[in-house]
Amino acid sequence: MSIKVMVVDDSAVVRQVLSGLLNAAPGIEVTHAVADPLLAMERMKTVWPDVIVLDVEMPRMDGITFLRQIMGERPTPVVICSTLTEKGTQTSMDALAAGAVAIVTKPKLELKKFLQSNASELVGAVRAAAAANVSRLAPRAAAAVPVPRVKLTADAVLPPGEPRAMAQTTEQVVAIGTSTGGTQALEEVLTALPRVCPGIVIVQHMPEKFTAAFAARLNSLCEIEVKEAASNDRVLPGRALIAPGGKHMIMRRNGAQYFVEVADGPLVNRHRPSVDVLFRSVSRCAGANALGIIMTGMGDDGANGLLEMRQAGARTLGQDERSCVVYGMPKEAVKRGAVERSLPLSAIAAEIVQQMSRTGGRGES
Numbered sequence: 001m002s003i004k005v006m007v008v009d010d011s012a013v014v015r016q017v018l019s020g021l022l023n024a025a026p027g028i029e030v031t032h033a034v035a036d037p038l039l040a041m042e043r044m045k046t047v048w049p050d051v052i053v054l055d056v057e058m059p060r061m062d063g064i065t066f067l068r069q070i071m072g073e074r075p076t077p078v079v080i081c082s083t084l085t086e087k088g089t090q091t092s093m094d095a096l097a098a099g100a101v102a103i104v105t106k107p108k109l110e111l112k113k114f115l116q117s118n119a120s121e122l123v124g125a126v127r128a129a130a131a132a133n134v135s136r137l138a139p140r141a142a143a144a145v146p147v148p149r150v151k152l153t154a155d156a157v158l159p160p161g162e163p164r165a166m167a168q169t170t171e172q173v174v175a176i177g178t179s180t181g182g183t184q185a186l187e188e189v190l191t192a193l194p195r196v197c198p199g200i201v202i203v204q205h206m207p208e209k210f211t212a213a214f215a216a217r218l219n220s221l222c223e224i225e226v227k228e229a230a231s232n233d234r235v236l237p238g239r240a241l242i243a244p245g246g247k248h249m250i251m252r253r254n255g256a257q258y259f260v261e262v263a264d265g266p267l268v269n270r271h272r273p274s275v276d277v278l279f280r281s282v283s284r285c286a287g288a289n290a291l292g293i294i295m296t297g298m299g300d301d302g303a304n305g306l307l308e309m310r311q312a313g314a315r316t317l318g319q320d321e322r323s324c325v326v327y328g329m330p331k332e333a334v335k336r337g338a339v340e341r342s343l344p345l346s347a348i349a350a351e352i353v354q355q356m357s358r359t360g361g362r363g364e365s
Contacts, residue, residue: 002029003130006049008040008066009033009081010058014106017115018053018081018122025123035059037066049076051129053122054100056082056091064094071099077129081106081122093213096183101129101325105207128180128298128326136181136296136325171256172198172355173235173290175282175309177275179205179297181325185345186295187218190240192349195223198291199235200352201243201251201260201282203273205297208246215242231262243273250277253285269301275329279305288313291355293348294339296324300332307338316340317351 007018007030015033022028032043036058052070056063063080070076079102080095092103102125106114115122174197178185182204190200206214211228218226218240227233229241229249235258243249248268250261268274275294279302282290292309294302296319310316318330318339323346333339343351 002027003126004029004031004047004050005053005126006031006040006043006051007033007053008035008037008058008063009053009055010035011055011111013112014055014081014115017112021115021119021122022053022126025119025126028123028126037061037063037069040066048074051126052076052078053081053126054078056080056095064091064098067095067098067100075099077101077132079104079122079125079129090213092210093217096214097217101125101132101180103207103210131298131328132180132325133327136184136323171258171289173251173258173282173286174198174200174293174352174355175251175279175286175290176200176202176293176295177279177297177302177305177329178203178295179271179275179299179301179326179329181296183214184325185319185323187221188345189295189349189352190218190222190224190226193222193224193352195238197224197238197353198355199237199258200224200240201229201235201249201278202240203243203249203275203278203302205271205273205301206245208244211242211245218242229260229262232259234259243278246272248273248277250281251285252281258285269299271299271301275302276305279309283308283312283314286312286314290314291352292316293318293351294330294333295319295345295348296326297329298326299328302329303332303336303338306333307336310338310340315355317348318342319348320344 005022007015009015019030019033022030031047034040038060054063067078078100080100081104104122104125215226215228225239228244233241247262248265252259268277292306292314294306306316316339318333320342321327323344
């Protein structure tokens with residue numbers, strides 16, 4: 001059966017272009033394209049869509065209000081397709097907090113050309129939304145993930161090589177990778193952590209300019225410090241570093257200290273930042289001193305990297321299927337033998353705290 005999509009946007013040009021692009025994709029059908037949420041609600045009385053593609057700024061009712069209403073009455077996957085500006089970034093974060101599955105950004109200029117050249121991103125976001133477990137979405141969800149055609153591995157950023165052996169020490173680190181559904185999952189995990197916990201490095205698939213607002217929001221809610229990573233930031237107990245959108249994050253070691261490098265590079269597994277790149281770097285410089293966690297998300301980014309971590313002596317966890325919005329990334333990691341144990345989302349914070357007890361005493365690397 002086709003994925004039934006409703007487009008809600010006050011621009012006739014946008015409605016026409018989006019409808020054409022989506023209808024051209026196999027297995028997707030635009031059932032209605034309307035100018036505002038009130039018209040949408042009328043149409044939805046007869047045909048309820050599988051996915052809603054929704055603008056934010058519209059007459060009569062704004063998209064965020066409509067989104068909250070939908071998620072409160074009948075949770076439905078929603079993809080926000082809106083103009084991204086510095087002012088609008090917070091609006092986009094409000095949309096994620098209200099329950100949007102994905103965000104596809106659009107510019108103010110050359111809009112038609114942009115939408116046509118980025119059709120794969122929109123189609124990928126709609127497919128990811130249709131596959132989402134909406135019972136896990138409200139009231140928060142994750143950002144859209146671009147879906148380019150060429151798929152590279154972590155070799156493109158961090159060439160393969162034997163992990164450097166490292167004795168277990170008192171300096172522990174936790175590496176987390178997630179995608180669709182990850183903003184909700186990370187908020188649940190990080191807000192449950194006490195101030196005293198291991199240093200954490202995170203890749204959440206998000207577009208540029210979103211991660212700073214996301215990190216700031218989490219920082220306001222958590223006991224630990226949460227910040228968007230910058231090169232040379234130390235990985236410290238009680239601190240979580242989130243890879244910036246559009247950049248890879250690589251963990252390095254200088255003596256007994258861990259720090260991160262934020263770098264450009266090609267898309268890996270169709271993502272930048274890539275979980276595989278982060279996990280490979282952690283496997284090399286932390287080895288058995290690390291805990292790797294792969295959580296909700298579409299695709300397989302992180303599966304190979306988590307396996308490298310496990311082979312280097314790290315403990316590895318996967319979020320279980322029942323608690324995932326999309327059981328894609330953890331499922332692939334389990335299939336490859338990368339996951340030591342699968343746990344519900346509610347149990348992951350306790351495992352991170354437990355990691356602090358894994359102290360060393362077996363010498364230097």
